Amino acid sequence: MKIYGLMQDSIVDGPGFRFACFVQGCPHGCPGCHNPDSHDPAGGREMTVEEVVAQLLKNPLTDGLTLSGGDPFAQPEDCLALARIAHEHNLNVWAYSGWTFEYLRDQGSAAQKALLAEVDVLIDGPFLLDQRTLSLPWRGSRNQRVIDVPASLASGEAALRPD
Numbered sequence: 001m002k003i004y005g006l007m008q009d010s011i012v013d014g015p016g017f018r019f020a021c022f023v024q025g026c027p028h029g030c031p032g033c034h035n036p037d038s039h040d041p042a043g044g045r046e047m048t049v050e051e052v053v054a055q056l057l058k059n060p061l062t063d064g065l066t067l068s069g070g071d072p073f074a075q076p077e078d079c080l081a082l083a084r085i086a087h088e089h090n091l092n093v094w095a096y097s098g099w100t101f102e103y104l105r106d107q108g109s110a111a112q113k114a115l116l117a118e119v120d121v122l123i124d125g126p127f128l129l130d131q132r133t134l135s136l137p138w139r140g141s142r143n144q145r146v147i148d149v150p151a152s153l154a155s156g157e158a159a160l161r162p163d
């Protein structure tokens, strides 16, 4: 898989201590994106899922995996494999995407839908510069939602996770 960067002990990509996996490649091109170097799918470095997992499991104090980017849903097969392994090790899985929950659920590819179903919490939607905020946890702009994915898939409507 193509990786932009890996971070141990992140406290800004979800609750607790998180292993953040920033994948390389994003088709959304949001103006004002804070990671423009992560957009080119030809950039970054190639790593196997096993190599990323070895880093993920390095710290026994890690609470969860956060898939960010880039857009993890642009590499859904490898991110699905990572999410499944994280769950097997009792780590929760958060993911960011420039696509919305409804788009991924209704119009996503089979692999994107499978990844969505393996995610506990999705922060969705593009970064919108005119809605930029520093006051909402986990989000960069006010349009983005923090979604409880299992509850949302069960109810058929996006269920927002309380801050």
Ligand code: SF4
Residues within 6 Å of the ligand: 026, 027, 028, 029, 030, 033, 034, 035, 036, 038, 069, 070, 071, 097, 098, 125, 126, 127
């Ligand atoms: S979805 Fe995220 S990584 Fe992609 S362009 Fe938008 S802000 Fe940047």
